[in-house]
Amino acid sequence: MRRAFCLVAAALLLAGCEAWQHAATPPDLKALLPESGEIPGFERDGEASLGQGLEGLARIIDGAAEKYVKFSAERGIFQDYAIVHERGEIVSVAIYQARDAGKLFREGYEGRRRPEPGIGQEARARLELFGATALDFYQEPYYVELSINCGRPEAIEHLRQFAEAIARRIRTSS
């Protein structure tokens, strides 16, 4: 009887937590995402996904979530953008709110990188990708990852446009 009570109580507590996670997700994370067409030629592809805590993030990025949470990420928003009139190329945007976004930036990635000046507090391009291009930066309290499934030289320019737009929105929101 006591066990059953405990289980019911735990279930209610957890259900409450989950409901709180959805209800308490502040709108500002969504507000950091560029609108469709804001970056010329790119439209939002599908709905944004929001995740909070290890479980919420794991719902979206599966096993990768542990690493982000370990480096202080608390919640994140994920949105894809498709190039209009050009089939197949997708820009993926992930914005994490973290207790220490700089730590996430410095310790969360170990591959080769090249500094990309002028974006956020620090930005870099990731160099070792195959058939893709990626850029990440941080501007407290946010850590932002951008990638595109294109390895052509102009791809980094697309990502820079996204990064600059998001950095502007972060500045405005704070």
Added chain:
Amino acid sequence: MKNNKISRRTFIQSSGLSVAAWATLGQGRPARGGEAARSSGNLWPGRVAAVSNPGAVTASAKLQPDQVREMVDRAVLELTGEKSLEEAWALLLPGLKPEDAVGIKANVINPKLPTHPEVVAAVVAGLKAIGVKENNIVIWDRVSNGTLGSFAKSGYTLNDSTAGVRCLGTDHEKVGWDSQVKARVPSVNLEFPVSRLASEMVKYTINLPVLKDHNTPGITYALKNYYGCIPLLDAPLLAKVKASRMHTGNGNPQIAELYNNSVFRDKTRLHLGDALLFSHVNGPGGPATGAAYAIHATTDPVAMDMVGLEIVDRKRREDGLEPVAAKSGYIQAAAGLGLGVADRAKMDLREVKLG
């Protein structure tokens, strides 16, 4: 590669002949004792066919379907030791009847680096060539199209109709979880229902993972792909809390224990690994970071994970990064359960270079 189309009758006959041939011939005979003998799907413990072709992937990471098809066909022949594709597939899928379905467990959880559709298409072509009806071939993963994986974003077309090759997720209304067939994971005292696509809906499973580094077990390849066959994040609330135990301790030995359930271990007849592109950093959620230009074919998921681990760690060493082998204890645990061969010296790696 020549087209090896045969009639369904010929296929069924050749299937029977091949099974009979195992029993009498020494060459290619399935193991019946010793290490890895517990897995009835593991016909050749330690044997991995590794076929590579740099021409199969362009500089912009686009796959060349014809070359990929040739690689898959060659890998299946090399693994089985057969001369013809129909004999090779029949050996791998014995006793298949026209009404039987074959499941292809892909991995589309990360659309930036999924099991490539071109590899799946090559397997589908092989199955069709031996007489498997199109609609009896089911390409599947955990989710059809959602945040946690997407066939559409990975280059596939969903199909739940009664015509053509089916492609859908366990979340589809016609699928769901099988409450009658449970997968046990003793070390964490858990029991899961399994996808009906792994149990009652198919006679055999072909496992088609993609090679990625993983922050928890070091890599995800053949064995870890079975996490997509059970409800974890998509489980009911309390079960979901319990399911988080599947990732503790780098998934060692949970990954091995999950596969050591008959529904996976015995029904899986082939592991076909997609290492054309792979990731060695920022996995499992990031884009490809390297190209091994390779397809691996085996009935031994433990040996295939060892091969995958070597690829990831070689690239990590080249980049001055810490190898992930120390996290990958689940591979040894799987060998300890008799699921395959983890000892590199005892493996039979059959490398073929094309192009």
